[in-house]
Amino acid sequence: MIPVCPTTELPPGEATRVEADEPIAVFNVDGDFYAIDDTCTHQDASLADGWLDGCSVECPLHASCFDLRTGKVSGPPAKTPVRTHRVVVQDGMVYVQPGITADGAA
Amino acid sequence: MSPTVAVVGASLAGLSAARALRDQSFDGRVVVIGDEAHAPYDRPPLSKEFLAGKASLDDVTLGTPDDEELGLEWRLGTTAVGLDRVSRSVLLSDGSEVRADGVVLATGARARRLPGTEGLAGVHVLRSLDDAVALREDLASARRLVVIGAGFIGAEVASTARTLGLEVTVVEAMPVPLAGPLGTEMGAVCAELHADHGTRLLTGTGVAGLVGTGRVEAVELTDGTRLPADVVVVGIGAIPNIEWLADSGVALGNGVLTDARGVTNIPGVVAVGDCAAAWSVSAERHVRIEHWTHALEQPATAVATLLGAEGAVPTSVPYFWSDQYGARIQFAGSRREDDVARVVEGSCADRSFLVVYEREGTPVAVLGMNQPRLFTRWRRQLRSAVPTPS
Numbered sequence: 032m033i034p035v036c037p038t039t040e041l042p043p044g045e046a047t048r049v050e051a052d053e054p055i056a057v058f059n060v061d062g063d064f065y066a067i068d069d070t071c072t073h074q075d076a077s078l079a080d081g082w083l084d085g086c087s088v089e090c091p092l093h094a095s096c097f098d099l100r101t102g103k104v105s106g107p108p109a110k111t112p113v114r115t116h117r118v119v120v121q122d123g124m125v126y127v128q129p130g131i132t133a134d135g136a137a
Numbered sequence: 138m139s140p141t142v143a144v145v146g147a148s149l150a151g152l153s154a155a156r157a158l159r160d161q162s163f164d165g166r167v168v169v170i171g172d173e174a175h176a177p178y179d180r181p182p183l184s185k186e187f188l189a190g191k192a193s194l195d196d197v198t199l200g201t202p203d204d205e206e207l208g209l210e211w212r213l214g215t216t217a218v219g220l221d222r223v224s225r226s227v228l229l230s231d232g233s234e235v236r237a238d239g240v241v242l243a244t245g246a247r248a249r250r251l252p253g254t255e256g257l258a259g260v261h262v263l264r265s266l267d268d269a270v271a272l273r274e275d276l277a278s279a280r281r282l283v284v285i286g287a288g289f290i291g292a293e294v295a296s297t298a299r300t301l302g303l304e305v306t307v308v309e310a311m312p313v314p315l316a317g318p319l320g321t322e323m324g325a326v327c328a329e330l331h332a333d334h335g336t337r338l339l340t341g342t343g344v345a346g347l348v349g350t351g352r353v354e355a356v357e358l359t360d361g362t363r364l365p366a367d368v369v370v371v372g373i374g375a376i377p378n379i380e381w382l383a384d385s386g387v388a389l390g391n392g393v394l395t396d397a398r399g400v401t402n403i404p405g406v407v408a409v410g411d412c413a414a415a416w417s418v419s420a421e422r423h424v425r426i427e428h429w430t431h432a433l434e435q436p437a438t439a440v441a442t443l444l445g446a447e448g449a450v451p452t453s454v455p456y457f458w459s460d461q462y463g464a465r466i467q468f469a470g471s472r473r474e475d476d477v478a479r480v481v482e483g484s485c486a487d488r489s490f491l492v493v494y495e496r497e498g499t500p501v502a503v504l505g506m507n508q509p510r511l512f513t514r515w516r517r518q519l520r521s522a523v524p525t526p527s
Contacts, residue, residue, distance in 0.1 A: 074186070080510035082517055091509035092458060092465065093181070094430055107433070108179050110201045 032119060032126040041125060046088070048079040051129050055116055058099055060086055065099035066116040066127045073109035100133065140165035142443070143227045143235045145217045146243030147171025148180070149429065150410025152199055154241045154436035159207045161437075161444055167209050168235050170227060172216040172244075175266050176200055181429055183269040184293035185460055189300055190273065197266070217244065220385040222403050239443045241436070242382070242393050242401070242408035246375035246427060251285065253346070259353040260369045263290055272370065276301055279367035283307075283356045285344055287314035287328060289459040291372035295336045296461040306337040306364050308344060308356065318457075318468065322478055323492055323504055326485045327466060333488070334462045375427060377412045390414055392425040397450040399439030407439040418450065419471060428457045454520045464488055465509060469516040470502025478504075482511055491515065 035041070035049050041059045049055045054069035056079035069077050071090040078097065082089040086099045089106070096106030102115040115133035119126045142158055144151045147169050155167050171177070177199040186192035212229070219228035220242075226234045248262035259279075261272045272294075276282065282298045284291045287309035295305045307314075315324035331338040343359035347369060356364045377392040388394040388402040392414030399407045399415060408415075410432040414425040434453055441448040456469040476494040483490035483506075491511050494502040503519060505512030 076509065080513060082513045089513075091513045092460075092467075094433065094456075104201070107199060107201070108181075110198075 032128050035118075035125040035127055038120060038123050038125055044083055046079040046081070046083060048077060049127060051127075053129075055127055055129060056081075056088075057118065057125060057127060058083060058088065060099065064118040064120060064125055065133065066118045067097060067099060067102050068113040068116075070113075071095055071097075071109060072104075072111040072113055078113070102133075140238040141236065142167050142239040142241065143237035144169045144241040144243060145220075145227055146241075146245055146410065146412070147173070147177050147211070147213060148243070148245050148410070148432070149177065149199065150245065150412075150432040150436055151241070151243035152177040152204075153433050154243055154409055154440055155207065155209050156204070157437040157440040158444075161441060161446075163440075163444055165238070167207070168212060168237070169209050170212045170215055170217055170229065170235065172214070172230075173265060173267070174214040176211075176213065178266055180264070183266065184263055184290055185297055187269055188263075188273055188276075188294065188297045194266070216381075218381055220382055220387065220406070222386045222406075225405055238405065240406045241439065241443065242387070242406065242412060243410045243436070244378040244381070244412045246377045246411040248371070249374045249376050251344070251347070251371045251373070254353075254369075254371070257347060257349060257353050258351060259349070259367060260347060260371065262371050263294060264375065272368070275368050276303065279303060281306075281366050282368050282370065283364050283366040284370045284372060285356065286310075286372035286374070287331075287338060287340070288372055288374070289315070289318075289457075289461075291370065292327075292331070292461045293459060294370050294372065295331065296334065299334050299336055299462070305335075306339065306366075307331060308342055308358065308364070309338065309340045310343050312341040314338070314340065318472070319504060320472060320474075320476070320478055320494070327506070329485075330462045330464055330488070375411065377414075377425060379412055390423055392423070394423055395439075398442045398448065399435060400442050405443070407443050409436040409439045426455060428455060430456045452520075454516065456516065465505075465507055467505045467509065467512045467516075468502065469512075470494065470500075470519050472502040476501055483508060 046058045056069035057066045073095045076092040080091040089096050095109035098105050102112040117128040117131040178197045216230040226236045228234045248264040254260045282303045282305045284295045284307045287307045298305050313321050313324045314328040345357045345359045348355040393408035395408050395415045397416045411427045414423040417424040438451045459466045476496050489507040491508045492504040493500045503515040
């Protein structure tokens with residue numbers, strides 16, 4: 032597990048980027064945490080810099096939208112989904128488990 | 138018989154309209170007519186990654202596997218040549234016609250050419266995929282490129298050509314590039330990127346003509362200077378594709394005239410994307426917007442109206458971007474000439490800044506260079522500040 036930050040440092044509506052083999056973006060949506068690949072599948076842009084709207088993040092550059100729960104594309108021009116990663120909150124700390132999807136599949 | 142909607146135009150606006158029809162539960166026939174042979178593709182990469190050879194045709198294709206489920210009927214490689222308002226039929230170049238209950242006009246715009254340069258090899262415009270393929274091939278064996286017009290397309294082509302190792306000169310008729318969209322002050326700042334990356338920028342200079350027989354050899358300026366050129370790219374704006382509607386009774390101006398929801402003067406006919414000049418509540422005139430995001434978002438409203446819904450007038454904030462010389466330029470909002478530009482983060486000298494345009498102290502637009510995160514926050518703030526028109 033990769034430690035991200037204390038929950039207090041990631042309030043609702045905020046996102047942060049975690050360096051891993053592939054960078055990961057972690058979001059707080061009204062108290063629920065989600066993690067997806069940080070790099071947009073359309074072009075090189077950081078989704079942690081994106082526009083969070085409900086459970087959807089809009090790429091800051093070209094407006095591709097991804098569903099944080101599934102990683103699926105919900106708006107073009109991206110065509111390929113991003114991977115999701117499991118988020119664990121323990122003792123006030125947010126952790127991600129790269130390689131394990133949000134629904135638990137390895 | 139099930140109802141039919143004809144979508145005339147198969148680029149981003151046309152595809153978005155077709156998707157919106159299905160999204161809004163229209164289960165009749167959707168016929169999408171496109172004059173290009175290609176399936177819908179994304180134009181922004183054509184001056185950047187695609188031109189540089191870093192993106193393939195597959196990369197720029199807009200369609201997704203989900204689109205295949207939409208049951209769209211494609212008529213690609215077919216040009217619409219007329220619209221019969223009485224039978225609401227779209228007449229096609231192959232002599233056939235598509236009778237429809239609703240028509241979405243999404244024929245886009247085409248690049249403006251330099252008069253008198255037809256048939257001169259080495260002279261390009263950049264709008265379509267075929268344009269990009271032809272330019273890419275020509276640049277591969279070229280040494281000197283002259284770009285006429287220092288707008289976003291011109292700047293992006295110049296930037297890409299520099300990465301390919303060409304000697305690049307950009308000629309701009311106006312004293313300051315991009316003054317229209319960004320204002321004089323910030324237009325000048327963005328234009329400094331050219332010099333940063335070894336592109337020569339000549340401003341306030343008109344083009345007298347092109348020199349060469351058969352193939353272009355030089356660009357002659359109004360002051361008599363000759364700029365030797367192996368390839369010339371003309372980036373001087375776009376013209377809406379509306380001539381085919383001249384006898385249709387559809388009201389035309391600088392584009393197909395529509396209300397704020399995209400509705401034309403002909404019942405059952407709406408217009409979207411670059412070909413449409415929609416009534417702007419804030420500007421109090423028809424405005425033709427050529428932005429990518431506009432072509433993506435606006436069709437949903439027009440389609441809803443076509444299907445009989447009385448939807449609200451969209452209140453989106455205009456947004457566009459340009460990637461050039463490794464810099465990411467983003468702009469959102471509606472700027473007027475007398476708005477005051479104020480740097481709120483970073484500095485122009487560092488090529489990393491956020492500028493807010495203010496009108497009587499109220500932010501109305503925002504420009505970012507290499508500040509995507511902060512820009513996004515400001516863009517969101519502008520969007521939430523837009524009053525809903527009654």
